[in-house]
Every structure is written in structure tokens, then in C-alpha cells.
Amino acid sequence: MGHRTEESMDTEEIAFRSLSSSNHHNFPHVHKVGVPPKQTPWKEFSAMLKETFFADDPLRTFKDQSRSRMFVLGMQAVFPILDWGRSYNLAKLKGDLIAGLTIASLCIPQDIGYSKLANLAPQYGLYSSFVPPLIYAFMGSSRDIAIGPVAVVSLLLGTLLQNEIDPTNNAVEYHRLAFTATFFAGITQAILGILRLGFLIDFLSHAAVVGFMGGAAITIALQQLKGFLGIKKFTKKTDIISVMQSVCGSAHHGWNWRTIVIGSTFLAFLLIAKYIGKKNKKLFWVPAIAPLISVILSTFFVYITHAEKRGVQIVKHIDKGINPSSVNKIFFTGEYLLKGFRIGIVAGMIALTEAVAIGRTFAAMKDYQLDGNKEMVALGAMNVVGSMTSCYVATGSFSRSAVNYMAGCQTAVSNIIMSFVVFLTLMFITPLFEYTPNAILSSIIISAVIGLIDYEAAILIWKTDKFDFVACMGAFFGVVFASVEIGLLIAVSISFAKLLLQVTRPRTTILGKIPRTNVYRNIQQYPEATKVPGVLIVRVDSAIYFSNSNYIKERILRWLTDEEEKLKRDGLHQIQYLIVEMSPVTDIDTSGIHALEELYRSLQKRSAQLVLANPGPVVMDKLHASSFTSLIGEDNIFLTVADAVLTCSPKFAEEV
């Protein structure tokens, strides 16, 4: 033990030892605060750029390769199918086949319903489940995502588009604007990926997304009351008040009891199927095929009873055949170019957020890496091609991806299978959907979007972070009581406000010494920690920038004033040293240095000395460059708080 004690001595002791063997007035300390080797401005700048845009080092595999190998690697980077396709085998195909058929049976009725949310004819939903999944299968790197139209993006796109053009009176222009928006959504996604700006979507906080999704789910469900109750005159607004007025206003003459009976029967069936799938994970296929079964049963029922003649609304007509070209329909000039561009950016970003969140979730579950930026290029390419083949914005669907995963998909081949089934449907089966009652589609959508209301996440958010909860509820109520755009705006604003608040009002804490150690910690967290007499130790928990430098300076001075008042009351001696623990201060700018200078001067007027502990490399560099270090004196900068206390209050350090 004795040997060990000798070896494991801490800095304080070493400092004390060298002290006792050197002069007593000038307290030396063994470890100088290091200054890293000076970098050239260009090197510094390029390091920052690399960390910002190439944090994942995407070119790593290209290092030290021959030309031809680099070409192959490049092709594989753009089309990952060339990479994983080579090791594809029958066992994988089996998994993909089952998964593909399952998600196809789920997507067909959903597509028909979702296209209504976008104010488009049913076949456009199917088109969007044919071409985009194919493109994605070649370019995407997620193995579990199921591509196609999704409820929230359909609703958002529908709302934004009908603000510009009326979808019933001006259908041709409306379609053209939809394809234009889809085109620019794809371009936005691809450009974000190519410019490696993928981190931009991280600015929408998880909490805000939870709130937004929940609100959108409620809005979508409310919209379904039209089909569900068989109401003919329905408001175009999406807020809960307008919708409820519409619903109640039509209560005594506008509801159709047959529609309600069909709708609620099948809704009950779907919800029970969902419950079964949730209780027993092996029966995941029950909720997955329930929608298709509902469609088949209800269509058959309407067909034989001719309920459509008694007010039950039906789909009526779906175009047969695969996607027609829509290249000529995209607005490349005129006033709608800009409008389509704007709508495309918004829809593209939301679609991206959803797809990347799904991709990341499943990648983490199967533990493979997903390159966010590459993913965006794939999603962008698929939407650009989609916009030219009569598709509207497609992305990864939460519900279908989960089914895909549970059905045992192995690769993106399941998307190809699904796409093929949709192709067969478009070629041969669409006329059979003629008698499908709208109420069924409404039931399917309601049962699908219920899963988006993630109240468990909301409860967890409430428990962990109250501010996050405000963001969540703000987005939720914004969508429900105003509109999707307002909800989205609230979500983005609150997200930004939180980030800015963090850099404006960073935490500062008073540190105390934990008894019988050399460790200095927050005295609020560790009540046993004791203050050092005559010394105030403050830790600043953030980079010191223009946005907070004044606050930090004034806050530290206020800590000092408070402390001195307390000491005065107790008749104790005043603070002689203010130690600022700089470990968490990752960076400082000119305003920050300015604030430190002002702090130093204010302290001098109160005859107290400013002492810094453990400034990081970047901070040390800048303090040197601005000659702040010579202002306060090099020997007032210490490696640790313990070292600083030893010099400021050797008696205390010795006593305890």
C-alpha cells in the first residue's frame, strides 16, 4: 500500500512538494497549461470544414486504390445494389418475397386513400408506389425502409397545393403544380445530400416531430370523417373547429347510416387486427393484410347490394395502366415555378425527416451504418424521376417499414417485389376497385394514422424535458387548431429558440471541494462540497461567444456580489480570488475575450484576482493571440482547480 500511495499522488501533492523545495512566495505548479502546436489558418479552416461536412469521412474507402477500383467503388457508392447484389442469394429472396408481398397488400389500399389527402385521383397513389420504390432499391442504402406515399406528406402537399390552385375547378393546373412541387422536393433532397448539408434536417427536434406527427394524425383522422360519415359538403379547412362545425352542421341530414355501418364495422375489424398484431409479434401479418381483406369484402358487399344507389359513396373509377409521362407537365417557367419550388422545399424536407428517421431507427436495430447524405441523394433521385412519371412526393412510411422489418425483409428487394405487385394491380386489377366504398378507405387511413400518435414518447418528453414538451405541444396544437403549415412553423421556431437560448443563457455554477478529494463539483448537486474561504470558484458551461459574453460576465459578477453580501453578513473576510473553471468552455471569440478583460478590470477594482483553470486548446490559443494571458499573468492560469486553490489558499488546501 505504501508504495502505491507514493505512486498515485495527485497534482496537489506534487505541487506542494515542489513548493516546499522552492521559494514560498511564488507558488509554482508542475503542469503548465498546454498550448497545442500552432496551425496555419488554412489548416484550421479546412479541419473545421471537414468536421462540418465530412464528419463521417465518406472518402475513406477510396484511399490508396487503383483507378479502375475507384470507378467500381464510385459506382457502388451511387448504386449500393451493385455491392450487396453480388452476395444476394435464395435465402434472402425468400425473406424479401414474403415482406414484399405483405407491404404490397398494405400499401395498395393506403395509396388509394392517401392520394385523396393530396387531392389527387386514386391512381396517383399507386403510381407513386410503383416507380419510386424501384429507383430507391437501386440507389438507397437502407434495407428496411418501405417507400411510397405517406399520410403526413400527402396531407401537407394537399394543403399547400390547394392554397395556390383549386383542385376541383382547375384540376389540370393543380396536377401540374403537384408534379412541379415533387420535382423540386426531389431536387432539394438530392442537393442537400450532394452538398452534404444533411445535418440541416437535424434542426427539427425530436419533440417537435412527435408533436407535429401526432397533430397531423388527428387532422388526417378528422378529415376522414367526411368519408366515414358519408358527408357531401365538407369544409376545405383542416383545423379541428372548422371540421367539427362541418360535421355537426350536417348531422341531421348529411350523414348516411349505411356508410357509417360499413365504416365502423371494418374500422372495428382493423383495430382488432392491429391489437392482435401488437399482442403477438408473430401475427404481424394480420394487421398487414387486414386492409386488403376489408377492401375486398366491402367492395364485394357493395357490388351485390348496390348500396352505392342508397348514398354509399364509392371510388367509382381508377385509371388502368401504368404511369403516364409527366415531364411536359412540370412548370419550368411562369409564376407557378416559384410556388412549386417553395412547396417542394417544404414537402421535401418533411419527407426527408421522416425517411431519415426511419432509416436510422432500423439501421440501429440491425446495427448497420447508414450514410444520411447518400440516402438523401437516393430519395431525391427517386422523387425527381417520380415527378416525371406522374408520381407525387414519396418517402419512407413508418407503418409499412415496420411491417417490412417484421416480415423479415433482408434487402431493398422487398421494395422491388412490392413495386411489381403494384404494377400488376395497375395493369389488371384497378377496375375492380370501382365499387370500393370510400368509408373503407377512411377506416384504413384512421387505423393507420392512429399509430402516429406517440403518446408514450410525449409522456417521456414531459418527464425528461419541460421545454421540449412545450415544443411538442406547440407543434401538436398548432397543427390541430390552425393548420399543418402553422404547426410546422411553430415546431421549427421552438426548435431554433431552444438552440439559441442555450447559447444565450449558458449555465454557470459555483463549485466546492468534495471532502477528502481534490475534486471540485457543483455545490447544488453535491451538498457536501465545501467552499474555499476567500475564493469563489465558478464554472462556465458553454463556449463564450458574442451571444452570451455579456451575460456570462454579468452573471459571474452577480455570483460574486451575492457571495460577498453573504460573507459580510457573517463577518467573514472578502473574496480575494475568483477562479473560473474553463474546462467546458470549448471556444471563445473576440467578444468573449473582451468580456473576460472587462471581468478582470472589474475584479481589480474590487481588489480580487481573476484566475483561470484548465482552458482548452482552442481557448488557450486565442487567449494567447489576443495577449489576454499576459494581461492576467501566465501564472494565473492553472491546469486544474485544485492547483489554483493550492496557490490561492494554500492554508485551506493544507488543512483539509
Place this chain on the structure above:
Amino acid sequence: MGHRTEESMDTEEIAFRSLSSSNHHNFPHVHKVGVPPKQTPWKEFSAMLKETFFADDPLRTFKDQSRSRMFVLGMQAVFPILDWGRSYNLAKLKGDLIAGLTIASLCIPQDIGYSKLANLAPQYGLYSSFVPPLIYAFMGSSRDIAIGPVAVVSLLLGTLLQNEIDPTNNAVEYHRLAFTATFFAGITQAILGILRLGFLIDFLSHAAVVGFMGGAAITIALQQLKGFLGIKKFTKKTDIISVMQSVCGSAHHGWNWRTIVIGSTFLAFLLIAKYIGKKNKKLFWVPAIAPLISVILSTFFVYITHAEKRGVQIVKHIDKGINPSSVNKIFFTGEYLLKGFRIGIVAGMIALTEAVAIGRTFAAMKDYQLDGNKEMVALGAMNVVGSMTSCYVATGSFSRSAVNYMAGCQTAVSNIIMSFVVFLTLMFITPLFEYTPNAILSSIIISAVIGLIDYEAAILIWKTDKFDFVACMGAFFGVVFASVEIGLLIAVSISFAKLLLQVTRPRTTILGKIPRTNVYRNIQQYPEATKVPGVLIVRVDSAIYFSNSNYIKERILRWLTDEEEKLKRDGLHQIQYLIVEMSPVTDIDTSGIHALEELYRSLQKRSAQLVLANPGPVVMDKLHASSFTSLIGEDNIFLTVADAVLTCSPKFAEEV
């Protein structure tokens, strides 16, 4: 010494000691990571609100006071003159009198010139130096600021206003819009102060302000070439290219040599005076009265030689008498209401930035506290009153405040003196300015704005922070080559980008043990620090939020991969423990916890254990609430890195 060694033992030793007396497989540690007492959501929320909006605890003096006393204190809070006025004496008056007279002699010629930048008649500049300083003297808390029109705000206001209304063809409307903008500038300032949103102006970084001011100074100087060279046809644009084209295009017929001779003679005189004042601080009054002397001399010269008949442009006419009312001129309805509102917000914010910067600078020099929010209310009130008395936006002037300070001002009474002198000028002297040549005003403005080009600050910014320098130059070139608005937009955008970059790409560093201590530090900063075999120690230098949680997770995994590759090459054993030093992590949100969970799972798949060191109180609280602590195990959370290493690699801790 022996006794001391016993007492000053560090945690590691204590841990080891208790280890040796307990079982060997389960390493206990003495100090648990503290969890602060649970707060109610409301308390937590109100503490956050308090720190954000009432960081300076403005109601502190009101505590435990009687009603009548509180009324007195309230009045004093709104009108600080009631407080400091009671201790005013003759000695102070002497200082204020001299300072007031000096700044008056400086402000009169400047006002006449600056009002031209705002495309207004000369008397409006004088009006703005009469009413606003009076109001400020009663409500403001800075003792050194000199209130009145300033160059940059005048230019900005002039540019923004003439984008809306032509000042020559539609003078009446132009004036009305100017007063409307001034009114809303004041309202903006007052509201920011009342709602305690003063921190918003901190979002404009020091570097951006330096660049913006420098660019504005050059732009203003270039504008003066019109008066200086006696050019009649001059561009309305402010960018350097348009102005130089205008100047060169009129070179062979549009320049007036008499004007140039007068202008350059007096410019030389002013610059020499400035130089004298700079060299000898006691002669500060030389540059202060030089402008007035120039005006008097040149006016006299033109009057006797009748140079105005030979093409030397003169002021011609200034309205006599004090400010007429302009209450009825403010647009409270119509399309210009919104435009005036928008211009007012921009001009008000810039004026505020300037005034608060000046106030803080001089408060720091004389070591008194300045309440930023109260200051804003005072500035806002003064501009609202100003807008009703034919003034345009006034604020604190850099140059005049410096003169005020050097002339020995004691209180805001110097502003009252100045205001009184301007009053006398308006009442009696304005007709005498008829023959003042415009060239003199241009010379005065050029010599005044030169001081705004703070190249020393720019050099310091270059030295300390390259990114700040980019912001500085962006704002500078934006103003010089495009326009003040574009420059301002660049300044604001770059400022925000910097803040957002900080929260998106926080620093992570690898720590090593500094020999013979228990201190773990950045191995780049301290090359002597050694890594612990089988353990990777990473410090995360930021709150973990949605904006960076993915990046942090992936960055840590990349550190791990890099390290493992290195170890594999060297044939050493793999990493078994990943210690994350959490000291700088001030906060975490649901996305952050999610990322930690994913990190934990990824590590488990690599059969490595996640260990946390020193999470702060807020983080600990949230980790508990989300039961992350039970996921990774409470005993994998340590007080210090040293404690964690002792458990993960007891052999290493023992050896070194």
C-alpha cells in the same frame, strides 16, 4: 508531511482502499454521482424564465420595502434623474457644462450633414439633437453617452426610406414615412426593453458589427464625394461601383475646382486636428471644435467672395425655430404603416446595438452597472417622443460620446446642455448657415466616419478567430459592394450560422492521463498524456441536443473504430470500456438520451461497455427520469474519470 499525505488522498485511493476491504469483483466507489433534489415542473420552468429574462434580478431593490418607498423606487427606476439628481452639485455641473458645450459644437455641423444622409432637410438633424437628448437625460442611465443623429443610422434610414418613396418628388410622403419609421423604431426599442428581450441584440456578433460599421463608413465617405467634388448628377445607389462610375463619369465637366479646394483644405485641417487630439489626450477639444471653426471660416469665406455664384454649392436655407409637431404626420393606417413598421424595426435594432455598445463600453471604463433593458426603454421613449416632434431616429454617437467622456462629463446633464445649445441655434443662428458650403459638411462627415473603420479590431479578429473574420469581411464587403441592407443581412446570417454550427458540430476530444496525476486531459493539448490500455476516454464538449445527438453518437463510434484499427495493427488488445466524460454536457434532451441508448447498444454488439463520468445535475436528473441509468447500470456512472479508470483498468491505475 506524512500526516498531509494521509489527508490529501484522492478519490482513487479511497476507492482502492474500500476495494481492498470489500469484494474484488465489484468495484465500489466512494462518491456517488449526486442527484439534486427533485424540483416541481413549475419551479424548474420559472427558474429558467427568471434566468432568461431577469438574469440581472432587476426587482432586487424592491424586496421588503414599504408601499411608498416602492413607489419612489419605481419612479427612480423609470427616471434615474430622480436618483442621481439629488446628489448633483456644482463640481459635477462644471464638468457637464464643459462637456456639453464641446459636444454641442461638434454635433451642430454633424447634424446638418447627417440629415442629408437620411435625405432630409438640415433642420431635421438639429431637431433630433434637441428633443431626444432631453428625454434621454431624464430616463437614461448611462452617464457618458451623447445622444443625437448618427451617420450609420442616418444612411440606413435614408436607404430604406428611398426604396419606398422618392425623397425629391414626393417629399411630404417621404417625411411622413420617416416619422412613422422613427415612431416604430422607438416602439420596438421600448418593447424589447419592457419584455426584457434585450438579449436579442446580442445576436449580432462583435465581428459582424465591426465589419458592418467599417463598410458603412466607407459607403458614407463615398457618398460625400458628391458634395466634396461638387458633382450635380449623382447616383442614388450606395455601392462602390455605382458611385465610382458616377464620380469618374462626371470627371471632365462635373467637378468644381473651387469646391474641391475648399473641401480639401478644411479636410486637411480636420484631419490634422484629429491627429493632434489623438497624440495628446489633453488636447481632445481641438478635434471637437475644429468642425465648428471650419463651418464658421468657410461660411464667412463664401459670403465675402460670393463663391456660390461660381458653382460652389451651399446649404442655402435652414428653417428657423424649434421642432414643429409631427404627430399628425405619422401613418397609423394605409400601406405605409407596414412599411414604416418594417423600416422602424431594422433602424431601431441597429440604433439600439450602437447605443448599448457605447453605454456598456463607458460603463465598464467608469465601473458602473448599466441595465440594458432599462436603457432600451429610455431610448425607445426618446424616439417615440422624437417621432412626434419632427425628429428622426436618434441614438448614441460613438465619436461624440468619446468626446463627452474626455471632456469630463459627469452625468446626463451634459446632454441637457447640448440640447440647450442646439435650441439656441435653432432659435437664432440657423440663418447664418445659409452660405455654408456643402463641401465643408462633406469634409466633416468624412473625418467623422473615418473613426468607424476599426482596422485594429479587424486585425485582432483575424488573429483570434478566423470564422469571426469571415463574418467581419462578409458584412464589410456586403455593405461596400452591395448595400447597407445586404451587408446587414450577411452580418446577421453569418452570426446565426456560427451559433448554429456550434450546436451542430460540437467538439469531442480523446483524453489521456497526465503522468503522476489523476488528471485526464486532451491528448492533443497535452502530448505527454497517456492513453489507458483497453479503455477509450472521450469528452463531449456541449449539451447533447437533437441538433447534434446523431453527430455525437457517430463521432464517438468513429473515434472507437479508428482506435481499434490502430490497436489491431499494433496487435494490442481491443477496447473494452468507453468512458464518456460528461462534465461539459450541461443538458440533454430526449434525442440526446436516444443517441446515448443507441451508442450503448452499438457498444454492446462490439462487446464494449459504456461508462459515464461526472454527469451534471440536470443531465443526471434526465437520465434518471428516462431510466437510462438503469439501462447502463448505476455503477457505470462515476464521479470522475479517475474513478472510472480505476474500475475499468485497475491494473493501469495501480501501475502508473
